[in-house]
Amino acid sequence: MNDSSRTASNILASVLRTLAAISRQVADRFDTVVDFAYVRVLGVPFIVLGYRQTGKTTLINWLKRDKEFLAGFEPEPTAAGGESVPAFTTRLSADGSGMKLKPRRDVGGEYAMWETDWVELFQQTKPRGILFLIDHQNAYQHKDALNFVLQMLDDEESARKHLEMVMILVNKSDLWADEQSLDDLLDNFRNETRRLKSQAERLGYHHEIRQTSLVTEEGVREAMTAFFDAIRPRSQGLPESSDPPPEVKAGANGHKR
Numbered sequence: 410m411n412d413s414s415r416t417a418s419n420i421l422a423s424v425l426r427t428l429a430a431i432s433r434q435v436a437d438r439f440d441t442v443v444d445f446a447y448v449r450v451l452g453v454p455f456i457v458l459g460y461r462q463t464g465k466t467t468l469i470n471w472l473k474r475d476k477e478f479l480a481g482f483e484p485e486p487t488a489a490g491g492e493s494v495p496a497f498t499t500r501l502s503a504d505g506s507g508m509k510l511k512p513r514r515d516v517g518g519e520y521a522m523w524e525t526d527w528v529e530l531f532q533q534t535k536p537r538g539i540l541f542l543i544d545h546q547n548a549y550q551h552k553d554a555l556n557f558v559l560q561m562l563d564d565e566e567s568a569r570k571h572l573e574m575v576m577i578l579v580n581k582s583d584l585w586a587d588e589q590s591l592d593d594l595l596d597n598f599r600n601e602t603r604r605l606k607s608q609a610e611r612l613g614y615h616h617e618i619r620q621t622s623l624v625t626e627e628g629v630r631e632a633m634t635a636f637f638d639a640i641r642p643r644s645q646g647l648p649e650s651s652d653p654p655p656e657v658k659a660g661a662n663g664h665k666r
């Protein structure tokens with residue numbers, strides 16, 4: 410390379426560096442504006458799915474009531490067609506500031522609802538995140554339901570385009586955690602979790618599996634804060650910890666932000 414071409418390539422490299430820095434800044438500001446729009450105005454769209462009696466209605470009520478969650482909350486089984494849920498504001502952001510959430514509907518979990526209510530909710534919401542609940546009973550039905558959701562994600566390209574995270578909550582830990590570990594319980598779901606992992610890599614979303622109890626509230630706040638931080642357009646960043654909590658199965662690292 411002679412001197413003049415070296416100078417030219419140096420100039421070009423510095424122009425490219427400057428352009429890259431500018432576009433990073435623009436992208437950063439854009440994220441901030443979009444984040445504000447979702448978190449303060451529109452509500453962050455997400456959906457709650459899972460087989461019947463896993464705790465979907467209880468979870469939505471926990472989110473709505475946040476701190477003043479009622480002990481002894483006894484939900485009626487959710488009626489066919491589900492129930493509309495208006496957007497509401499919580500303090501579940503990583504920095505404790507107000508965060509508006511939009512789950513749209515509380516749907517039922519019976520087989521008959523999957524093809525109708527679940528798909529419709531997914532298409533209408535174009536969620537940034539999916540919370541999928543299972544518990545220690547009815548393993549067969551949970552597998553079916555999870556496979557249904559994964560197939561729906563494959564099939565519904567336009568509905569999944571904003572999806573950032575699928576979080577599986579293995580709920581009711583107050584009833585099973587004394588007898589078995591989360592890993593033992595998940596042993597039953599090996600094929601499904603493998604499918605989830607490979608789909609997440611292929612479609613570019615994060616996935617996590619956590620254990621929760623909506624009765625003792627163990628694990629719930631941590632899971633929800635991590636979930637909503639991951640699906641908002643601009644993460645507020647959770648406090649760094651060198652030891653990930655034991656319930657974090659996957660996706661805690663390698664977060665793209």
Ligand SMILES: Nc1nc2c(ncn2[C@@H]2O[C@H](COP(=O)(O)OP(=O)(O)O)[C@@H](O)[C@H]2O)c(=O)[nH]1
Nearest residue numbers: 461462463464465466467484580581622623624
């Ligand atoms: N022991 C226990 N029961 C729970 C928990 N979460 C929900 N439940 C109960 O499970 C039943 C079904 O809950 P619900 O929210 O209606 O489930 P959905 O059908 O998925 O909406 C209710 O009796 C809840 O009180 C939990 O973490 N532990």
Ligand SMILES: [Mg+2]
Nearest residue numbers: 465466486487
């Ligand atoms: Mg319900």
